[in-house]
Amino acid sequence: MxxxxxxxxxxxxxxxxxxFALNEKFYLESIFLSHAIIEERLRSLLLKVNPTLGxxxxxxQCIKKINKxxxxxxxxxxxxxxxxxxxxxxKEILTWKGKRDNLIHEFExxxxxxxxxxxxxxxxxxxxxxxxxxxxxxxRWKKNALKQKVI
Amino acid sequence: xxxxxxxxxxxxxxxxxxFILASVIENHTKNIMKKMTEKPRISFEDSIExxxxxxxxxxxxxxxxxxxxxxxxxxxxxxxxETIDEENLYCIVLEGKETLNILKEETNV
Numbered sequence: 114m115x116x117x118x119x120x121x122x123x124x125x126x127x128x129x130x131x132x133f134a135l136n137e138k139f140y141l142e143s144i145f146l147s148h149a150i151i152e153e154r155l156r157s158l159l160l161k162v163n164p165t166l167g168x169x170x171x172x173x174q175c176i177k178k179i180n181k182x183x184x185x186x187x188x189x190x191x192x193x194x195x196x197x198x199x200x201x202x203x204k205e206i207l208t209w210k211g212k213r214d215n216l217i218h219e220f221e222x223x224x225x226x227x228x229x230x231x232x233x234x235x236x237x238x239x240x241x242x243x244x245x246x247x248x249x250x251x252x253r254w255k256k257n258a259l260k261q262k263v264i
Numbered sequence: 265x266x267x268x269x270x271x272x273x274x275x276x277x278x279x280x281x282x283f284i285l286a287s288v289i290e291n292h293t294k295n296i297m298k299k300m301t302e303k304p305r306i307s308f309e310d311s312i313e314x315x316x317x318x319x320x321x322x323x324x325x326x327x328x329x330x331x332x333x334x335x336x337x338x339x340x341x342x343x344x345x346e347t348i349d350e351e352n353l354y355c356i357v358l359e360g361k362e363t364l365n366i367l368k369e370e371t372n373v
Binding site for chain 2 (some may be wrong): 119120124126134137141144146150153169216
């Protein structure tokens with residue numbers, strides 16, 4: 114199996130795993146997986162257009178770089194990432210990441226938060242939705258970028 | 265927190281276990297350093313080095329923390345590229361649990 118096909122299958126398995134965890138009320142597992150997939154999708158997007166842009170950047174740095182090239186016609190970012198919907202998505206990802214980071218920092222001292230299943234469920238649901246939306250946009254971009262021979 | 269950890273291991277939601285372990289271990293080492301140095305931003309790596317230099321943890325634990333951090337990071341970075349190796353994932357979780365127990369013993373928590 115080639116690397117690309119394997120990677121696609123892995124992502125699909127991880128998305129299913131995240132949804133399964135969400136349904137089984139293991140919200141932290143779902144948050145963990147959504148975060149990993151979002152980070153990989155952003156990194157991979159940047160790496161594909163320019164190998165010097167990706168590296169081991171975290172979500173925040175990736176979004177900063179995407180925003181820098183958001184109107185870039187050569188990368189086709191202007192078509193997929195400069196509209197209001199995508200701008201909002203990137204902002205929402207940053208806000209969600211803040212909530213997820215806060216969860217990690219509060220883990221030992223804030224038992225109320227960790228045992229607040231409704232709050233964890235909301236963060237997990239939000240992450241799952243953002244991860245799926247980003248995945249769809251990146252797939253659409255990739256399809257067109259391949260067609261236009263950008264990547 | 266420990267109930268949540270045990271529950272995730274028992275039900276084989278090992279990414280949840282990793283999330284909990286990483287959070288607790290990192291917070292623990294960083295908090296000790298923060299209290300002693302009052303530095304506002306500390307990385308996990310810095311806190312491991314600090315604890316060892318200040319002789320607050322043994323050499324064995326120092327290596328265990330480093331190994332665990334490396335194994336966990338490799339797993340996360342290769343998550344998309346490789347098929348999940350559940351056995352390896354389970355080993356990293358157990359390793360993390362053991363590391364956490366030793367950390368708590370050595371730092372008297």
